[in-house]
Amino acid sequence: MRLFVRVKVAQGLNLARKCHKEAQKLALAVVMLEFMIAGGMYISVESKYFDEIYQKQSVVVVFKPAEARELKADKPETDRIDELSNLIWLRESTRGKNNYSKCELAGKINGIGYGIPGPGNGKYICFESHEEEMRALRNWLKSKKSAGMSEKQMLCLYSGNNYKECKQEN
Helix, strand or coil, X not given: CHHHHHHHHHHHHHHHHHHHHHHHHHHHHHHHHHHHHHHHHHHHHHCCCCHXXXXXXXXXXXXXXXXXXXXHHHCCCCCCHHHHHHHHHHHHHCCCCCCCHHHHHCCCECCCCCCCCCCCCCCCCCECCHHHHHHXXXXXXXXXXXXXXXXXXXXXXXXXXXXXXXXXXX
């Protein structure tokens, strides 16, 4: 009987050692996976992959048909120059996070892509402040609006037909 007990105790200890080693391997795998996830999140945040997604906000308002007619009659068409200039700023530099590098080297900014022609001619415009660049952009938009251009035409002209609105019809 004693031999039987000794054999069973030895088998139990052997099984416990094996389980302990497997538990250590599993714990190491979990820690490595956590580091990989954290590293991936850090890289995506630093690379600004999700900035445009997080900055978009949507508001859904549901009107009954009678309310919609009253709203149109009461509210005149508004000037959307500020909205368009903010949209351009978002698209050109992700709201100033990706300014034109030559301007940043000079200690200035250009986060709206204004006055930056194609490569090769070496001419570009830099601004002292965000207010100055937005003022220039608003003035450009106002001049095009007074010339009779639609919002879509202004965006397409400004971007060189690179915005999604311009590519939908082509």
